[in-house]
Each structure stands twice: as structure tokens, then as C-alpha cells.
Amino acid sequence: MDNKTILLASRPTGTPTLDNFKFENRELPALQEGEVLLKALYVSVDPYMRGRMSDAESYVAPYAVGEPISGGVVAEVVDSKSESLPTGAIVLGRLPWQQYIVHNGNGLSKIDPGIAPLSYHLGILGMPGLTAYFGLLHIGNPKEGETVVVSGAAGAVGTVVGQIAKLKGCRVVGVAGTDDKVAYLKNDLGFDEAINYKTAGSMKEAIAEACPDGVDVYFDNVGGEISDAVYLRLNKFARIAVCGQIAYYNSTSAPVGMRVEPILLKKSALMKGFIVGDYADEFSVAAKELATWVQSSKLQYQETITEGFENIPQAFLGLFKGTNTGKQLVKVADPEV
Amino acid sequence: MDNKTILLASRPTGTPTLDNFKFENRELPALQEGEVLLKALYVSVDPYMRGRMSDAESYVAPYAVGEPISGGVVAEVVDSKSESLPTGAIVLGRLPWQQYIVHNGNGLSKIDPGIAPLSYHLGILGMPGLTAYFGLLHIGNPKEGETVVVSGAAGAVGTVVGQIAKLKGCRVVGVAGTDDKVAYLKNDLGFDEAINYKTAGSMKEAIAEACPDGVDVYFDNVGGEISDAVYLRLNKFARIAVCGQIAYYNSTSAPVGMRVEPILLKKSALMKGFIVGDYADEFSVAAKELATWVQSSKLQYQETITEGFENIPQAFLGLFKGTNTGKQLVKVADPEV
Missing domain, CATH: 3.40.50.720 (NAD(P)-binding Rossmann-like Domain)
Known part of the structure; x- marks a missing residue:
């Protein structure tokens, strides 16, 4: 199975360029008990990631050179040896920029696909x-x-x-x-x-x-x-x-x-x-209020969705050129279920 | 009666100098019903006054050129046509740099001379x-x-x-x-x-x-x-x-x-x-707690007291040379009572 990942090839000096990224194919280990196979559906690109590409002290740890870049991802469980995360479940997590991921489930949160488009969980509800x-x-x-x-x-x-x-x-x-x-x-x-x-x-x-x-x-x-x-x-x-x-x-x-x-x-x-x-302690209360406003059309929401895993670096670089309106994200795949 | 006042002669450019101040003699009007004659005892000089010498927008109105400079002053009532402020009372107020002042009493607060040296009311208790x-x-x-x-x-x-x-x-x-x-x-x-x-x-x-x-x-x-x-x-x-x-x-x-x-x-x-x-609404509570700490020697307090009305400008200029330790003030006169 083709399984591309995007590594930090080098740390940028000034504005990042495509040269700072490197695509690589990754083999997947067999699923162990309790694990799930995730298929990335939507990948978030955000300005704060620029900070993580440097090794200067910041509020988040820097990405390691030669390792995958990570961030907010909405993914589908396409194979499961976990009772709590059955095949077909949609999850949100901080995950590597990678098409398929074997994961033990820690830190993933299940999404209710009924309340809003899946991508909204990387934006207005996220x-x-x-x-x-x-x-x-x-x-x-x-x-x-x-x-x-x-x-x-x-x-x-x-x-x-x-x-x-x-x-x-x-x-x-x-x-x-x-x-x-x-x-x-x-x-x-x-x-x-x-x-x-x-x-x-x-x-x-x-x-x-x-x-x-x-x-x-x-x-x-x-x-x-x-x-x-x-x-x-x-x-x-x-x-x-x-x-x-x-x-x-x-x-x-x-x-x-x-x-x-x-x-x-x-x-x-x-x-x-x-x-x-x-404000992590208050996330659930706030997300509920935001969802209410979205459902009642009191909050409008716009996304710029770039298509294709291979275009993630370009979508990220676009943030610094001001080409996006609203939340910039990348659609990697459709859900299978 | 000799009654000197200190006017703002000109607005400083950069660090103030003695040339920005002017001494003048002021005649006093006769006391009207409800008024008191104040004798200045201690005059406070403070860094914020530099801001008031300029006419740039600030959190306090600028001093007017040709008018007396004003600030925190502890004064004694030496003549009175006011029931609430009898002769001998000690008061704190925002007053002009002037040896004697005829005042209607508005905005003056009476000091209890027993709880601390008079000058403390321009400093640690003020x-x-x-x-x-x-x-x-x-x-x-x-x-x-x-x-x-x-x-x-x-x-x-x-x-x-x-x-x-x-x-x-x-x-x-x-x-x-x-x-x-x-x-x-x-x-x-x-x-x-x-x-x-x-x-x-x-x-x-x-x-x-x-x-x-x-x-x-x-x-x-x-x-x-x-x-x-x-x-x-x-x-x-x-x-x-x-x-x-x-x-x-x-x-x-x-x-x-x-x-x-x-x-x-x-x-x-x-x-x-x-x-x-x-924080004006909470002054009285705070002043009480400060006084308790001072009386129980939990707070130590140091003053630099310059003597003589004529030395007020020098004492003020000293603030910008770092010559004072603790609160800088000027003793103008002893109380009569």
C-alpha cells in the first residue's frame, strides 16, 4: 500500500520553502491488539507550525529534522483491533502528515459526523x-x-x-x-x-x-x-x-x-x-456553545480546502502569502464508509 | 506675609532643568466663610510629574505654563472659617507648590497625626x-x-x-x-x-x-x-x-x-x-492593611527629605539622576501646633 509521509527536511531560515519538506513512503506495521489503522481525511495547516519548524524555544516543541510534521488531522478508522474505536469511526487527533497511521488510540477524540461537515472539526469547532x-x-x-x-x-x-x-x-x-x-x-x-x-x-x-x-x-x-x-x-x-x-x-x-x-x-x-x-479545562463547554451558534446560523464559516496529500506543503506556504480566506486545510481522501 | 509659589516657566525638552521653574510671590485673599488657610508642611516630588510638564496626551492633564505646579502636599490648617477643618488640623491634598493656600476644603482628607510621622502620608501610607x-x-x-x-x-x-x-x-x-x-x-x-x-x-x-x-x-x-x-x-x-x-x-x-x-x-x-x-474604591481597605504592617514593623520605610521650599525643583530633578533612596519629599515647614 502506498503510504506517503511528509518529513521536515531542513529548518527554514526566514520564509519556509518547498525545500524544507520531503516526501517519503512508510511501511506500516501489522495491527496489534488495541490498535487501529487510520486513514487521513483532512489535514490542518496553521501558522503556528512555522514556529515548530525552528528550534528556537517556543510554547510547543520543535519538529525534529527527518521526522514527520504533525498537526490537527481528521481521520477514519479503516481497520480496528480496538473495541472503543470500531471500523468506520471518525476521529480527531494530533497526527503526523501521513496517509495511513497505525495508532494505539491515546489522545484521539471521536467525532459525531452528524453535527457538522467533518472538516469543521479542524476549524470553527476545533x-x-x-x-x-x-x-x-x-x-x-x-x-x-x-x-x-x-x-x-x-x-x-x-x-x-x-x-x-x-x-x-x-x-x-x-x-x-x-x-x-x-x-x-x-x-x-x-x-x-x-x-x-x-x-x-x-x-x-x-x-x-x-x-x-x-x-x-x-x-x-x-x-x-x-x-x-x-x-x-x-x-x-x-x-x-x-x-x-x-x-x-x-x-x-x-x-x-x-x-x-x-x-x-x-x-x-x-x-x-x-x-x-x-483553556483545555473549558473546551467542552465552549465547543457546545460554538456548535449551537453554527447550527443556528449565527456563526458563518468559510474554508479554503486544497485537494490532495501532495499539496500539503503548498497549502502551508500559502498561509504566509495571504492566499487563503477562512480556515486553510487539505482534503486528503474521502471516507470509505 | 511672604508666600512663594513655583510656576511652570516653560515645558522641558528632554530632561527638565531649573529653567523650567519660576518662583513668584502670591498675595492671599481674605478668608471667606467655609474656607481655611493652609500652611504647606511636606511636598511630594514624583516621577509622574515629568509627564504633566509636557503637553502630550497622558493619563493626567498637563500643568499649564505660567501656573503653579501641583501634587501631593501635607498641610496644616493655620486659620479657619470651616467647622470641619479647625485650626491645627493636618490635611492631605493635591495642592499647588505654594507656602500658604486659601482653600475651600474640597478634596482634602484629614490625617490622624498619631499613627505615623506626617510625611508617611505622602509615601508608604499614601x-x-x-x-x-x-x-x-x-x-x-x-x-x-x-x-x-x-x-x-x-x-x-x-x-x-x-x-x-x-x-x-x-x-x-x-x-x-x-x-x-x-x-x-x-x-x-x-x-x-x-x-x-x-x-x-x-x-x-x-x-x-x-x-x-x-x-x-x-x-x-x-x-x-x-x-x-x-x-x-x-x-x-x-x-x-x-x-x-x-x-x-x-x-x-x-x-x-x-x-x-x-x-x-x-x-x-x-x-x-x-x-x-x-483602585480608588479600595484605598481605605488597602491603607489600613499597610498601616498595620508599618506599625508592626513588617514594612520598613525610608525617606529622603530635602529641606526648604526653595529646594523643591532640585529635589524633583534629583529623581532623574537616581540620587534618592526611598520616597523623595521636601520639608517646607514645621507644624505650628
Whole structure:
């Protein structure tokens, strides 16, 4: 059986390239008692993976050179010697980028295929949706009538942040990188304003114009000049959730720029970094609330699905060119059952 | 009656100088019903006043050029047409730098001269003590066994921060600017370690050495390279209280330096700016607890008292040269009663 895997061939310097990845065929061992054979259906590609490709200290362990890259995967059990995971079950797990995997079941969670498309469990009902939920509600703590700005607004996390903020009665301003994304945020997702940072000229003026009453909550996926412009409009007691800093993920030295500390002091503002795992104890409650919103169409969700296992590296590299709208993932195979 | 006042003569560019101040004699109006004549006894000089000398937007309104500079003052009622403030009463208020003041009593609070020296009400029982209390306990939230770093450690706020952190069972590391201050922190106040940032060489190495288990709480009065060194040692879920940024108070452009955001993200760390007024609702409870600690000698307190109204500007300028240990204030007169 053909069973391709994708290894980290080398650590990138700056922006990753296809040369950092290597395809290899892997033989599969025979199933032992308690094990299952998984077939990958959907593979998630995410900006945080750039960090794991480096060996700098980070909040997650780096990938090893010569070993498979791993991340969120939805897979089907296609052979089973496990009672709890019969053939035909659909599971979600942190798995290698590999077509077939022999697994002992530890850390896999069963998915109910009835509540949403399978791919949603890598997005709005999974890590990105939960990230938006906790960062916005637990750190941002938005109140009705406040102004919420989100950078990377058209991404998997940003689209959910903006929509939850609208549900909470806020004025929502998104920052994204193409006119199509801006139109999508305003026309389809109901953002009050959206700014194309690539064509806006002065971000400072654009933010000032879009936020006449200042900024109360900033959900930051990006960093850099977008953040600097938002900082200058913060209201007293503003809250900033630092979720991602994609502007720096490919930089080879510690980023330097405007100091935010004097602004936090002046405004008695709060800034907090987080990863979704910080809130693991509350995942099930949050996922239930997200699923309710999705089912009642209060949350809209968009995916960019690339087809084919062999295109996983390209789909990943596209994240840094801003080619995706919404959650970027790769469809590897259809379920057999 | 000779009645000198100190006006803001001009706004400073960079570090203030004596030229920015002007002495003038002021005639006093006759006392009206309900008014009191105040005689200034102790005048507080504080780093935040540098901000008020500029007209840049800040958390407090700027001083007006040609008008008296004002701040915390302990004064005695030496003549009274007010029932609630009889002659001989001692009061604390935000008052002009002026020897005698006719006042309607609004915003003045009576001091009990029995509980501590009068000057303490401008320090450990007043604004600096409360600032230390709220920033450390409400933002830093130190737990027993954690490591707390405080910059500006020998100042009016820093000395209280470190001592409260010791009361809470923490390892406490102070950063200050002279060997005398370092010795004072370690030998008199019980800090576990203290670093002279002017002679330490690499602050990064000095912090790493003083904090073998990393930094859980950082109480920052200073900013700049001291902060950068601390940021590199933050533990997961660290808390940073941004209380002052004296490194930048005299800079004429927005400060640029290492971005803290990627570190906050990596460590799921929290950073919050504050001013003591944010906690005004809880002042009385906090002041009571501070007074208890002072009376039972659990908190030690040091003042640098300059004598003479005419020396107020010099005492203020000294703050930026690091010449004071503990709270800097100026004794203007003895009480008459």
C-alpha cells in the first residue's frame, strides 16, 4: 500500500520553502491488539507550525529534522483491533502528515459526523474556533457598544472573533490583506468596517477613521505596524489578546519596534498572550456553545480546502502569502464508509 | 506675609532643568466663610510629574505654563472659617507648590497625626504605598515560592513592592542604580538579591543568575533594557505590572525597542498598565492593611527629605539622576501646633 509521509527536511531560515519538506513512503506495521489503522481525511495547516519548524524555544516543541510534521488531522478508522474505536469511526487527533497511521488510540477524540461537515472539526469547532472563543471572551471581555478590532480578520480565527463580537453587540473592525477579504468581512460576515492594510496607506489614519470612539478590545493575530496603529487608538482600560504574531514568524532576529509598554501604562490597558491549550479545562463547554451558534446560523464559516496529500506543503506556504480566506486545510481522501 | 509659589516657566525638552521653574510671590485673599488657610508642611516630588510638564496626551492633564505646579502636599490648617477643618488640623491634598493656600476644603482628607510621622502620608501610607499594594497584589498576584522582580527597587514604590512580596513568601530580586541602594535592599529590606544595573555588565546574565527559576512577577517602574532582560526570563503565565517607565519620560520621541508581544504570546503572560487611581474604591481597605504592617514593623520605610521650599525643583530633578533612596519629599515647614 502506498503510504506517503511528509518529513521536515531542513529548518527554514526566514520564509519556509518547498525545500524544507520531503516526501517519503512508510511501511506500516501489522495491527496489534488495541490498535487501529487510520486513514487521513483532512489535514490542518496553521501558522503556528512555522514556529515548530525552528528550534528556537517556543510554547510547543520543535519538529525534529527527518521526522514527520504533525498537526490537527481528521481521520477514519479503516481497520480496528480496538473495541472503543470500531471500523468506520471518525476521529480527531494530533497526527503526523501521513496517509495511513497505525495508532494505539491515546489522545484521539471521536467525532459525531452528524453535527457538522467533518472538516469543521479542524476549524470553527476545533482549535481555531476555540482560540477565537477564549481569546475574545476571556481576555477581550467585550461589552455591548464597545469597539473590537481584529487583525488577520479573514483567517480561521479572525472570522470567528469578529462574528462572536457582533453577537455580543460590539462595533467590529477587521484588518485583512486583500479587497476580496475586506468585502467578505463586510458583506458576508457583518463586520462594521474592514481595512485592507496593503492598500490603506496610513494604517494610523485608517484605524482612526474606522474607530471614531477608540478601541476597547484588540484581538491580534499579526503584530507589527497594524498593531502600532491600533495601540495609538486604545481607550482607557482596553484589553489586548495576543493570539498570533505572524508578522514576525519568519524573522530571523528578535523583532524591534514601537514599545507598547508606555501606552499600556497611559491607558491602564491589559495585554495577554495565550494559546488555546491554556483553556483545555473549558473546551467542552465552549465547543457546545460554538456548535449551537453554527447550527443556528449565527456563526458563518468559510474554508479554503486544497485537494490532495501532495499539496500539503503548498497549502502551508500559502498561509504566509495571504492566499487563503477562512480556515486553510487539505482534503486528503474521502471516507470509505 | 511672604508666600512663594513655583510656576511652570516653560515645558522641558528632554530632561527638565531649573529653567523650567519660576518662583513668584502670591498675595492671599481674605478668608471667606467655609474656607481655611493652609500652611504647606511636606511636598511630594514624583516621577509622574515629568509627564504633566509636557503637553502630550497622558493619563493626567498637563500643568499649564505660567501656573503653579501641583501634587501631593501635607498641610496644616493655620486659620479657619470651616467647622470641619479647625485650626491645627493636618490635611492631605493635591495642592499647588505654594507656602500658604486659601482653600475651600474640597478634596482634602484629614490625617490622624498619631499613627505615623506626617510625611508617611505622602509615601508608604499614601500614593506610592497604595501603588505598590495594588500593582503587586491585584496585577502581579504573587504566590508563595514564586520569583518577583522589581525595577526602581529602591524608590518609594519599589521598596514597598519588594517587602510585600517577601511577606507573601516570594523570592524577591530588586534592580537599582547604586551599590548603596543594592546594599540597602539586601541588608535592610531583606531582598534575596539586588542588581546594580549601572555596573552589572550584561543585565541579561545578571537577571538569569539572580532568578534561577525564572520570573513569575515583574513590577516595572523603569522600562528599557532592564525590562528586556527580565522578559527573556519570564515563566509561563508570568504577570507584569507596568507602573512606571521612567526610562522614557524624558525621551522626545515614541520609544523603540524589543517587542514584548511575541514573548507574552510564547509565555501566555499578562502585562497590565495601571495608575493608583484605578483602585480608588479600595484605598481605605488597602491603607489600613499597610498601616498595620508599618506599625508592626513588617514594612520598613525610608525617606529622603530635602529641606526648604526653595529646594523643591532640585529635589524633583534629583529623581532623574537616581540620587534618592526611598520616597523623595521636601520639608517646607514645621507644624505650628
